[in-house]
Amino acid sequence: MRRRPAAGARPAGPDPGAEVEILVNGRPVRALAGQSVAGALHQAGVDALRRNPVTGEPRGAFCGMGVCFECELIIDDVPGSRACMAHVRAGLRIDTEDHRGAG
Numbered sequence: 001m002r003r004r005p006a007a008g009a010r011p012a013g014p015d016p017g018a019e020v021e022i023l024v025n026g027r028p029v030r031a032l033a034g035q036s037v038a039g040a041l042h043q044a045g046v047d048a049l050r051r052n053p054v055t056g057e058p059r060g061a062f063c064g065m066g067v068c069f070e071c072e073l074i075i076d077d078v079p080g081s082r083a084c085m086a087h088v089r090a091g092l093r094i095d096t097e098d099h100r101g102a103g
């Protein structure tokens, strides 16, 4: 049985590093294929990825290696995806918690 790749999995395509377009909160953003989603978002000026459920303070990537879960967001309709562990590919759709709250 063939396994389905995780959302944002590193592209198997031939062109890592190519400039591609992704959608961040519905807005087109240019990023590099294969770079981390966390890096692409930081480059695009999007650092608040979710809110602390108790204080409401904005949270963003901290460890950069999949341990802290501070970078959770929705990637291709998969909630709880970690931005630091996902990789950019053309057409990736990313939604942050702030965007979801905006209605």
Ligand code: FES
Binding pocket: 060, 061, 062, 063, 064, 065, 066, 067, 068, 069, 070, 071, 072, 082, 083, 084, 085
């Ligand atoms: S930045 Fe820590 S899990 Fe992503």
